[in-house]
Amino acid sequence: MKKLITGITTLLTCAVSLMPLSASAIYIPADSYETIHQQLEGYTFIKEVEVSKKDPNFPNDYELYIKMPNENDSGCTVKLLTKENYDAIRINLPDANGRQILSDALQQVGIDGKVFHVEKTNYECRLYKTVSNNDIKMLYSLLNDNNLITEFVYSTDLYSIHEGIANSESLSRFGFCSYDYDKGIWTPPEEQIAKRNQLVELTKELLPDATVELTSFSxxxxxxxxxxxxxxxxxxxxxxxxxxxxxKVNEKIGVFGGFAINEESPPVFKTNNVDLFNAVEGDSNCDKQMDMADAVLIMQALANPNKYGIDGTAEHHLTEQGKFNGDMDGDGITVGDAHTIQKMLLGL
Structure with missing residues (x-):
């Protein structure tokens, strides 16, 4: 997994990833990943880049899109679709010491996270390591059993769309250095020179009369x-x-020309949202009650996920909320959850 470096060229693609998301960021619920892609209509997909999955200040990956210019345009817009490297919980806690209460609760449950005060009695908890459904339920119970909260929405798969610009000058420059998190090293100079030589040969083929100038920064x-x-x-x-x-350069050697990205924090789209405050245990079909139909839906989703699973084609398929509700033991939806629901209904 690699991270593009910043501060060297106009290739500022990682400037956004090097900056933690602002505490005042705007969060927007999204029905699905497709909803987010509606923001990219009219843009051409260029490439996908994996970044670190270990640091909350870096997105997991990003996709680069560019809007093709008109004939006489001197610049064009670009967009980076980034997947944030944390989950989030939005909590309403009407207490003057809300931030401290939430920080203590996270620590008590053993969740690695940070609390941000959004506005008035609303707080955002960012979770920086993988947590189980049981962890989330324990945190919710700790707060709800003491009548401390009036809202608790757990969100995963958060995306941001960063906007920027590119022009002829920026697109004529190509950078070759990145940091490999798996190996813990920067790209060795000889590998960068080899990539540069590939660019030289490709330029001779595509732009026979052009020259390639090499610069470096340490x-x-x-x-x-x-x-x-x-x-x-x-x-x-x-x-x-x-x-x-x-x-064409990107297609042949995996390097795209430079562009600049606006450093302001964009809105964050939440694609998977689970409302624990209004949830019903075992209610996999989200009809506000636990009954045999919930066990049936779980079995259908497991047997035919394309039809009844998450994003299934059936009108009444499993949703993220239903998946969370039906996960009775905190280890994901399994046949055991359907059996547990059946036993509870039978009083066993």
Missing amino acids: DKDEGFTAYEASVVPASNMTLKEWIDFSM
Whole structure:
């Protein structure tokens, strides 16, 4: 898993990932991942990049999209769709010491997280490590049993869309340095030079009269030397031509030209939301009661997930809320959960 470095070129694709999400970020519920992609209509997908899955300040990955310019445009917009590396709980706690109460509760349950005061009595808890459904239920019970809260919504799969710009100058520059989290090293200079040589050969093929200039930047504290190449054409190229060139370079050697990203925190879309405050244990079909139909839906979802599972084609398929409700032992939906519901209904 690799992270693009920042601060060297106009290749600022990781500037957003190096900045923790603002505590004042706006959160927007989304019906599904497809809802988020509606924000990208009119944009062309360029590439997907994996980043660190170990640090909450970095998204798990991001997808780069670019809006193709008109003929005389000098710049074009780009968007980064990033998957945030944490889960979140939105809690309403009408107490002057709400932040401290929530921090203590997280610690008591053993959840690694941080509490942010959003507004008035609303708080956002960001969970930085994997938690089980049992952990979430324990936290909810601890707060609810003491009549401390009036809202508790657990959200997973959070996405942000960062906007930026690209122009001919930025797209003519290519960076080759990244940090490999698996190996714990920056890209060695010889590998960067090899990638640069690939760019030179490809440029000869695509732009025969162009030259490629190589520059470098070293950071002794971080322990890396980063190389960048600038492609200088023999004659002026339109922005569209630069985009086409960058896309071909990306296709052949996995490197796209540079662009700049707005550093302001964008809204965060939550695709999977579970309301514990209004949840009913065992209610997998979300009809506000536990009955035999819930056990049936669990069995259907397990036997035919394409039809009855999450995002299934059936009108009444399992939802994230129903999946959480029906997880009776905290280890995910299994046949055992259906059996547990049946036993509870029979008083066994």
